[in-house]
Amino acid sequence: MVGGFNTNIRYRGHIFHVQTEDGGKESPSIITLLYSGGAILFSKKTSCANQVTNADREVVVRQLMEAQHSAMVQALKSGKLDDKLGLVSPDAVTNPSAGTASPAAEFGAGVITRRSLDEVVLAHLANR
Numbered sequence: 001m002v003g004g005f006n007t008n009i010r011y012r013g014h015i016f017h018v019q020t021e022d023g024g025k026e027s028p029s030i031i032t033l034l035y036s037g038g039a040i041l042f043s044k045k046t047s048c049a050n051q052v053t054n055a056d057r058e059v060v061v062r063q064l065m066e067a068q069h070s071a072m073v074q075a076l077k078s079g080k081l082d083d084k085l086g087l088v089s090p091d092a093v094t095n096p097s098a099g100t101a102s103p104a105a106e107f108g109a110g111v112i113t114r115r116s117l118d119e120v121v122l123a124h125l126a127n128r
Helices: 057-078 090-094 117-126
Strands: 005-011 014-022 029-036 039-047
Touching: 005 057, 014 057, 029 057, 039 057
Parallel strands: none
Antiparallel strands: 005 014, 014 029, 029 039
16 A cells, blocks of 8 residues: 655635545545545545556555646636535626626625725615
8 A cells, every 4th residue: 555645735815624545455546635633525536547557556556646736726726616515706706798707606606895894885775
């Protein structure tokens, strides 16, 4: 069994934890989990059953694990997982009509504003 990888990432005000582990010869797969607050938010599982009898199994599996772990970290950092994680893109917050907004992006869209508190209160009272 190859030792695993763990990375903590601060992204959009949240702390995420990426963990990659080898299932060993008994369960030949590489599993990468993305956590936040102890909850699994996203996972990726890849079979490496074809490496069970390979004499260089540990070296090959370590390389596969590093690639899969790195891919998950990069997917998170690049925003590719935002929709799956329910994170609102900065464009959707500042410009709700930008692109196609997911249901998560629509919730609260337009709430963030550069108006002063007085302007917000007056606008609210005007709409009563």
